[in-house]
Amino acid sequence: MPSADPIPTPVPVTESLPTHPDRLRVNRSPKAFGSGAYSLVDLPAGAVFASITGTSPGRKAYTSVQTGRDTHIELNSDLVYCNHSCAPSLVFDMARMEVRVGDDKPLKVGDALTFFYPSSEWEMDQPFQCTCGASECRGWISGAKTMSADELDGYWLNGHIAELLNERK
Template sequence: MAPIAEPDLVSRPNDTTVEASKKSAALLADRLYVQRSDKPFASGAISRVSLPAGALFARITGASIVPKQRYTTVQINRTQHIELNSDLVYCNHSCRPSVVFDMAKMEVRVVDDRPLREGEPVTFFYPSTEWEMDQPFQCNCGADNCKGWIDGAKNMSREQLQGYWLNEHIVELLKERDGA
């Protein structure tokens, strides 16, 4: 199996979560802020910058591999998940996302079809990284193409996933599932 990331992008066993979180927070402070809510799962990341389509938004640094998937983790390959240990964890799902989480490159990029504007929510399409969801949910993103129930790529048809950027591990798992 290929390495999951460059050595400096994922916490080494002797790194502490607190140190990793501080490092990542400093790097992200100029890119996003968290709009907090008292409602469960309603806080979200908001962009502090305007960037063109396809531009690098942030590198994923300070993340740590976890033994078990949770609702806050992001799948990085067929079998592993990471905790982001940064405010990137507040990037919510949208069926019309503003960014992609490229787990092979450990980076977050603006979607290819439109720019990201300052003040816009920083969102990604959860099935682009997740084969199965720890906590499936009813999507309320309001997009014209809203998929409704979000339960990972495994439980979505090819038609539902069409037009979305997908991580390679999701593409490979879809090929296996569909026998293609």
């Protein structure tokens, strides 16, 4: 009997179909999780880098982004190559469906495009040991659920993460 699964399989992002060719370049690596995105533009702190469009509903997965308490999306774009950093260059604002430059510093051509995964992820599908090298590196990244208020202090957080943290108190 065919599955009645309402969530489609993510559309793979291909080299031949960049979705943001004026904004970012993707450096692909044969190494697992070694690919990354880099800025092609200079933008001031707080500026909109890109709108999040063309998404599809998803499940908690290493390729998805959490949009609410129990909802995830697949980006279906080259934004999926924006990696984690504990000193992120971007904010993924899931309420506004936009990616913005962080409020603390401008974005320069060539900068790695990164965001702080616990800002959108309550519980990661695939936790990992962070190797971002930032002085404020948080080490083991498994989502906001396992982080203390002190560890999250100073980071921009999506509304659903802030709500879940308040409920945890």
